[in-house]
Amino acid sequence: MRIIKKIVFGILALVALLLLVALFIPNDYTVSVSTTINKPKAEVFDYVKNIKNQEKYSVWVMQDPNVVMDYQGTDGTTGFKASWNSKDDNVGEGSQQIVAISDGRIDVDLHFERPMKGDDKAATIVEAVSENQTKVTAEFYGHAAYPMNLMSLIGKKFITDAQTQNLANLKKILEE
Numbered sequence: 001m002r003i004i005k006k007i008v009f010g011i012l013a014l015v016a017l018l019l020l021v022a023l024f025i026p027n028d029y030t031v032s033v034s035t036t037i038n039k040p041k042a043e044v045f046d047y048v049k050n051i052k053n054q055e056k057y058s059v060w061v062m063q064d065p066n067v068v069m070d071y072q073g074t075d076g077t078t079g080f081k082a083s084w085n086s087k088d089d090n091v092g093e094g095s096q097q098i099v100a101i102s103d104g105r106i107d108v109d110l111h112f113e114r115p116m117k118g119d120d121k122a123a124t125i126v127e128a129v130s131e132n133q134t135k136v137t138a139e140f141y142g143h144a145a146y147p148m149n150l151m152s153l154i155g156k157k158f159i160t161d162a163q164t165q166n167l168a169n170l171k172k173i174l175e176e
Contacts, residue, residue: 022150027143029152031159034137035167039174041104041128044136047174048124049076049106051096057169059162064088077101089115096122136170138163 037044047053052075055061061069064086073080076098083095093113100107104126112118125137140159144152 018150019147022147025149025152027145027149029142029144029156031140031142031156031163032137033139033160033163033167034135035171036129037134037136037171037174038132039134040132041126041134044134044174045104045126046076048126048136048170049101051075051080051082051098051108054082054166057166057173059165059169060091064091067091092116136167138167 052071055069061067061084067084067086067088070083070085071081072083078098078101081095081097083093084091085093092115095111096108097111098106099109106124108122110118110120110122112120120143121141123137123139123141125139127135127137129135140163142152142155142159144155
């Protein structure tokens with residue numbers, strides 16, 4: 001019986017510690033990843049502003065060859081919406097909609113239905129480094145309320161890895 005009490009006490013102490021740590025983790029976070037592509041800014045921007053092109057470089061879309069995609073509106077313009085639905089929970093179900101587009105920046109609202117419901121924001125920022133070099137930055141703006149903000153530490157790593165691969169895929173496509 002003493003062993004069971006110690007185990008229960010240990011579990012409760014661990015939970016209390018995690019809840020305490022979560023108090024000091026911000027609820028809002030940003031993941032920002034960049035790469036330089038050896039192409040002019042206009043060419044890079046014209047490619048990334050079209051959400052349909054993500055089918056060629058996004059690790060999330062490419063993970064499930066049977067993902068069902070649905071598009072509404074004119075790609076590369078404000079209001080365009082891309083929705084996805086996959087039986088693979090690593091891809092899940094959701095949508096992204098272009099909410100702002102300017103010279104060098106595309107902002108999207110993300111809506112997730114599955115595997116977890118949520119709403120976040122993302123941006124792609126395209127800046128000329130030189131005449132034939134362009135810096136592309138993918139940013140993800142997340143929010144996790146206490147105590148789920150503790151999970152954002154894992155989520156940030158997952159998003160960083162995926163965005164890094166997305167930009168590597170994009171660089172390869174555009175530099176070929």
